[in-house]
Amino acid sequence: MSVAFAVVTDAPLDADAVEAAVLSAADGALVTFRGVIRNHDQGEAVTRLDYSAHPDAQAFLAAACRAVADRTGLTVAAAHRVGELGIGDVALVAAVAAPHRAEAFAACSDLVDEIKATVPIWKRQHSPDGTTAWVNL
Amino acid sequence: MADEVAVTVRYFAAAAEAAGRDEEVLEIEPTAAALRRVLAERYGAPMTRVLEVGSLLVDGVVTRDPDRPIRSKVDVLPPFAGG
Numbered sequence: 001m002s003v004a005f006a007v008v009t010d011a012p013l014d015a016d017a018v019e020a021a022v023l024s025a026a027d028g029a030l031v032t033f034r035g036v037i038r039n040h041d042q043g044e045a046v047t048r049l050d051y052s053a054h055p056d057a058q059a060f061l062a063a064a065c066r067a068v069a070d071r072t073g074l075t076v077a078a079a080h081r082v083g084e085l086g087i088g089d090v091a092l093v094a095a096v097a098a099p100h101r102a103e104a105f106a107a108c109s110d111l112v113d114e115i116k117a118t119v120p121i122w123k124r125q126h127s128p129d130g131t132t133a134w135v136n137l
Numbered sequence: 138m139a140d141e142v143a144v145t146v147r148y149f150a151a152a153a154e155a156a157g158r159d160e161e162v163l164e165i166e167p168t169a170a171a172l173r174r175v176l177a178e179r180y181g182a183p184m185t186r187v188l189e190v191g192s193l194l195v196d197g198v199v200t201r202d203p204d205r206p207i208r209s210k211v212d213v214l215p216p217f218a219g220g
Contacts, residue, residue: 035220051219052149052150053219054149054194054212054214056194056197057219080219080220091219091220092219092220112220115219115220116217116218116219116220117217118199118217119217119219120149120194120199120214120217120219121217121218121219121220122149122150122151122215122217122218122219123218123219124150134150134151134154134215134218135218136190136215136216136217136218137151137186137187137190137191137215137216
């Protein structure tokens with residue numbers, strides 16, 4: 001088990017690099033989640049999301065990955081993007097490799113839940129009429 | 138009641154918007170409950186909402202414990218919305 005890497009960046013995410021970091025010759029399953037900016041939220045149209053992060057967010061992301069790696073015994077990695085993201089942009093890449101698919105699917109879902117619950121990252125949602133709202137507030 | 142001390146308070150995202158600043162030093166009793174009381178008085182409903190649903194970062198630990206002692210530094214964190 002290990003954390004291949006955990007990164008918070010304002011640059012576009014490289015999903016291939018996240019996947020390559022977790023995959024070994026012993027793995028028969030590679031599950032990757034991409035969190036993508038969508039054009040609606042709770043019935044309202046969305047034009048853009050502005051992500052911001054606490055200065056220690058990367059350490060919290062690493063801790064989230066470590067928690068899932070410890071629970072599952074698998075190798076995990078995640079990258080989270082911050083800054084102004086448009087529809088279709090990828091905000092989160094989380095990847096898990098495992099010998100078999102069932103444990104890889106379960107661990108990847110667990111990893112995304114852990115990241116959303118424990119990493120201090122925030123987003124402000126922009127509507128077509130120019131108003132903004134903080135998500136989850 | 139404990140003595141008041143100088144606490145550096147940092148605000149993030151919706152908390153920074155509610156406070157109109159990113160950081161300040163407050164002379165307060167060093168507990169989470171006292172900080173919440175002072176911030177609610179100073180910044181009103183928007184900050185009260187953040188404090189109700191958010192958390193504090195004290196000594197590297199995210200906490201919602203009102204009795205948590207704080208020392209010289211604390212961060213006010215709105216609810217997380219990563220992913």
